[in-house]
Amino acid sequence: MGPGYLPRVLGYFLGALGVLIIAFSAKTATDFPKINVRALVCITAGIVVFAFLMNPAGLFISTITLVFLCGLSEKKFKPVRLALLSLALCLMSYLIFILGLNMPIRLFPWSF
Amino acid sequence: MEIINNLALGISVAFTLENLMYCALGVTIGMFIGVIPGVGHLAAISMLLPLTYYVPATTALVMLAGIYYGAQYGGSTAAILLNLPGTPSSSVICLDGYPMSKNGRAGVALFMTTIASFVGSFITVIVLAAFAPPLANFAVAFNSADYFAMMLLGLVAAAILVQGSPAKGLAAVVFGLMLGMVGTDVSTGIQRYTFGLTFLYDGINIVAIAMGIFGVTEVIANVGKVAQIKNDQKITFRSLLPTKRDVKDSVFPILRGTGIGTGIGILPGTGTSIGSFIAYALEKRISKDPSKFGKGAIEGITAPESANNAAAQSAFIPTLTLGIPGDAVMALMLGALLIHGITPGPNVISDNPDLFWGLVVSFLIGNLLLLILNIPMVGLWVRLLKIPYPILYPAIILFIVIGVYSINYANMDIMLVAMFGVIGCVLLILGFEPAPLLLGYILGPMMEENFRRAMLISRGDLMVFLERPVSATFFALIALFLCWSIYSAIKQRRSPVEGEL
Numbered sequence: 134m135g136p137g138y139l140p141r142v143l144g145y146f147l148g149a150l151g152v153l154i155i156a157f158s159a160k161t162a163t164d165f166p167k168i169n170v171r172a173l174v175c176i177t178a179g180i181v182v183f184a185f186l187m188n189p190a191g192l193f194i195s196t197i198t199l200v201f202l203c204g205l206s207e208k209k210f211k212p213v214r215l216a217l218l219s220l221a222l223c224l225m226s227y228l229i230f231i232l233g234l235n236m237p238i239r240l241f242p243w244s245f
Numbered sequence: 246m247e248i249i250n251n252l253a254l255g256i257s258v259a260f261t262l263e264n265l266m267y268c269a270l271g272v273t274i275g276m277f278i279g280v281i282p283g284v285g286h287l288a289a290i291s292m293l294l295p296l297t298y299y300v301p302a303t304t305a306l307v308m309l310a311g312i313y314y315g316a317q318y319g320g321s322t323a324a325i326l327l328n329l330p331g332t333p334s335s336s337v338i339c340l341d342g343y344p345m346s347k348n349g350r351a352g353v354a355l356f357m358t359t360i361a362s363f364v365g366s367f368i369t370v371i372v373l374a375a376f377a378p379p380l381a382n383f384a385v386a387f388n389s390a391d392y393f394a395m396m397l398l399g400l401v402a403a404a405i406l407v408q409g410s411p412a413k414g415l416a417a418v419v420f421g422l423m424l425g426m427v428g429t430d431v432s433t434g435i436q437r438y439t440f441g442l443t444f445l446y447d448g449i450n451i452v453a454i455a456m457g458i459f460g461v462t463e464v465i466a467n468v469g470k471v472a473q474i475k476n477d478q479k480i481t482f483r484s485l486l487p488t489k490r491d492v493k494d495s496v497f498p499i500l501r502g503t504g505i506g507t508g509i510g511i512l513p514g515t516g517t518s519i520g521s522f523i524a525y526a527l528e529k530r531i532s533k534d535p536s537k538f539g540k541g542a543i544e545g546i547t548a549p550e551s552a553n554n555a556a557a558q559s560a561f562i563p564t565l566t567l568g569i570p571g572d573a574v575m576a577l578m579l580g581a582l583l584i585h586g587i588t589p590g591p592n593v594i595s596d597n598p599d600l601f602w603g604l605v606v607s608f609l610i611g612n613l614l615l616l617i618l619n620i621p622m623v624g625l626w627v628r629l630l631k632i633p634y635p636i637l638y639p640a641i642i643l644f645i646v647i648g649v650y651s652i653n654y655a656n657m658d659i660m661l662v663a664m665f666g667v668i669g670c671v672l673l674i675l676g677f678e679p680a681p682l683l684l685g686y687i688l689g690p691m692m693e694e695n696f697r698r699a700m701l702i703s704r705g706d707l708m709v710f711l712e713r714p715v716s717a718t719f720f721a722l723i724a725l726f727l728c729w730s731i732y733s734a735i736k737q738r739r740s741p742v743e744g745e746l
Binding site: 135140146147150151153154163166172173176177180181183184188192203204207208211214215226 | 296299410412413415416419420422423426430432433435437438461464465466468469470635636638639640642643644646647650651654656657659660662663666667670673674675676693696
């Protein structure tokens with residue numbers, strides 16, 4: 134048996150289970166639980182943008198962007214509160230991750 | 246006396262400054278996230294998993310475990326005061342805890358749940374210390390076929406005992422097994438499921454999966470749901486004191502709850518919630534006056550509270566002796582062991598006695614710390630309930646992304662977190678439990694290795710799994726589990742056609 138053996142077996146299993154679930158879902162189906170789509174989009178976008186900004190732009194700019202994008206998932210946009218929160222979080226992550234744990238993380242676009 | 250030597254070893258490990266500090270840190274964080282509704286212990290543990298790269302294995306486990314059992318203490322606070330469970334397992338506490346608080350007995354309820362938590366944990370830690378080493382000694386004789394069968398049993402049990410449809414549980418396990426295969430195959434060096442992407446060659450990082458599926462998904466599911474909390478109750482020190490009757494009525498429920506919790510915690514796939522539900526149901530059934538339940542019966546909070554704490558501790562028994570994690574938290578604990586190069590299994594206790602006994606002693610210290618954190622400082626925790634969620638969740642997301650970034654300083658890991666956050670939401674909508682998926686991911690590579698080894702030794706003869714008595718027993722149990730789940734599905738729906746696996 135080679136490296137492809139187990140993936141293939143698991144593929145068959147997953148297919149069979151899928152058929153089973155579909156076959157019986159018509160009778161057991163319930164409504165989908167509602168999920169906050171706005172939060173899903175905003176928070177995912179925030180994380181993705183953070184991933185791309187982290188290396189070129191550094192921790193502070195990425196943090197501020199992330200906090201504001203997350204804040205968009207609320208119905209009311211509160212820029213002042215988000216600004217204060219993002220500054221506080223910048224300070225906290227600087228203290229914990231850079232001073233406390235000595236992680237080599239870039240702070241600003243122009244640092245190292 | 247072996248036990249005294251072992252305990253002495255445990256004390257020497259647990260009382261180092263570093264371990265004491267991380268133990269205190271763990272239980273405080275656990276208490277904190279337990280108190281606040283909308284932040285679960287899984288999110289917190291996966292958030293702090295990257296930190297374990299920086300500390301020794303024992304210290305890492307001491308801290309992560311502290312978060313887990315600390316959250317069990319804290320969970321009841323919001324349940325009692327606001328009718329909102331701080332952790333899923335404390336939703337039963339709402340039933341009688343909130344009425345008690347409306348009757349002006351919130352202080353008593355908080356005090357008694359703390360005591361129940363403490364007693365439940367303490368007894369179970371002793372059970373853990375007494376039974377784990379012999380169990381591990383028994384399991385040392387297992388060979389690879391037995392291992393494979395045991396892990397398969399763990400996965401099947403976890404998939405079937407999980408809430409919802411067993412077929413969906415099994416599908417989640419299979420998907421998890423596949424995720425565990427991503428990367429370079431250990432025996433042949435061939436890439437599997439990497440789609441030519443170099444950052445997948447080492448496999449998907451456990452931290453990325455756990456943070457995405459548990460952390461990000463939980464935040465997304467809670468945004469907008471956790472309302473701004475108005476809580477004006479003042480808990481004075483005097484209001485904490487229970488009457489003699491409260492104490493008398495709680496002694497046996499606490500002991501029964503502890504017994505149930507310990508038993509349930511050992512089973513794979515059950516977690517702490519089921520223990521507390523069963524404990525509540527039992528108290529209601531054997532009570533002389535079942536009508537008082539739901540109106541603030543003290544048994545209705547003490548029994549489930551001791552059960553969920555006992556389950557949180559006894560879950561360590563199969564995890565540390567057999568390497569089979571009972572729930573997602575235990576899977577993360579195994580992940581922390583793997584990060585430090587310790588292979589989970591029966592040898593953990595004999596090869597790393599300092600880890601096991603240090604952990605046991607740290608449980609005792611942690612529970613004592615929680616008692617101190619809870620009773621004099623209850624007012625502080627109550628005030629924490631006023632932190633609005635819109636301030637909390639950007640912070641959680643930020644710590645998640647920085648945490649996962651700090652492991653390899655790779656921004657693709659952050660992308661994976663985002664991806665698994667979305668996958669977690671899809672699973673939530675479709676009614677798949679994420680815990681079996683994580684179990685499959687953790688156990689998958691170990692299972693495959695043992696399966697291949699067994700096949701090599703038996704020269705490809707699958708009968709080896711039925712010839713060895715130990716593995717045959719496990720396979721019989723698997724068959725029993727599957728039959729039982731089909732039977733109960735049929736019985737529940739009364740018609741064989743509608744039965745779902």
